Amino acid sequence: MNMQIVDADKNDVEGLIEIYSLPHLYHNREEARWFVKSFFDYHHIxxxxxxxxxxGVLFWNVVEEKHHGLVEVRDFWIDESFRRRGLGERFLRMVIKDIKRFFAKDNSTLRKVIVTTGSDNIPAKRLYEKVGFQKAAAIADLFALGETELFYVLTLNP
Structure with a gap:
């Protein structure tokens, strides 16, 4: 399969808004537009x-200051028709390598990557654990009442 992993640019905004307007991701197009545009201004896609x-899409940002070496994956999505083929794992591993290079440009070191997922999202939990993330915490009612979010942390060697 011929794929390319690239930084999203302004030409991708409408396509990303379409994706994030899907009913299971955001409630409406305006919320999706705000989410996508806020990342173009301050974070990485x-x-x-x-x-x-x-x-496939992965939104990430540096937490606090770059010298802390901490990144949060804010959202990670693979089109349903491309799931369970190893694409998510390849994409996540490649983005982590790219983030390491991003830190190295300023003589900083990526130390930890954090991500959250719902406790009932078995495929995501398997993926994160396969890549080396470890479950660090479970928090009930974080994003919605009656749901538990799991915090995963990938600790990288310097």
Whole structure:
């Protein structure tokens, strides 16, 4: 499969808004637009394209200051028709390598990557654990009443 992993740019905004307007991601197009545009202004967006179509997205940001070496994955999405083929793992591993290079440009070191997922999201939990993340905490009612979010941390060697 011919894919490319690139930084999202302004030409990708509408495609990302379409993706994040899907009912299971955001409640409406305006919320999706705010989410996507806020990341273009202050954070990082990596995308996977297949035949010019966005099939994967990963939003990340530096937590606090760069010298702390901490990154949070804010959102990670793979198109349903491309799931369970190893794409998510390859994409996540490649983005982590890219983030390491981002830190190295300023003589900083990426030390930890954090991500959250719902406790009922078995495929995501398997993926994060396969890549080396360890479950660090479970917090009930964080994003919605009656749901538990799991915090995963990937600790990298300097």
């Amino acid at each position: 990596k995308i996977v394209k297949h035949k010019e179509r966005i099939i």
